[in-house]
Amino acid sequence: xxxxxxxxxxxxxxxxxxxxxxxxxxxxxxxxxxxxxxxxxxxxxxxxxxxxxxxxxxxxxxxxxxxxxxxxxxxxxxxxxxxxxxxxxx
Numbered sequence: 312x313x314x315x316x317x318x319x320x321x322x323x324x325x326x327x328x329x330x331x332x333x334x335x336x337x338x339x340x341x342x343x344x345x346x347x348x349x350x351x352x353x354x355x356x357x358x359x360x361x362x363x364x365x366x367x368x369x370x371x372x373x374x375x376x377x378x379x380x381x382x383x384x385x386x387x388x389x390x391x392x393x394x395x396x397x398x399x400x401x
Contacts, residue, residue: 336372
């Protein structure tokens with residue numbers, strides 16, 4: 312019975328950790344951090360998937376981060392030029 316309680320405790324710990332990670336993926340403003348966490352989790356889930364509800368929820372958040380289109384340098388420069396033009400109009 313003690314082994315069952317230990318297993319249950321580890322399951323709760325895992326679910327809590329994945330819930331925190333999912334929260335970071337959904338709320339962090341640092342794209343580099345989110346992409347790093349998401350790519351690491353992708354590797355772990357590919358190798359050691361449990362396929363429970365919390366893992367599926369984390370995978371959804373992870374895939375949203377990994378599927379985001381990064382702005383090209385050209386897009387970033389165009390945005391900066393547009394911002395400067397707007398500032399000069401005033």
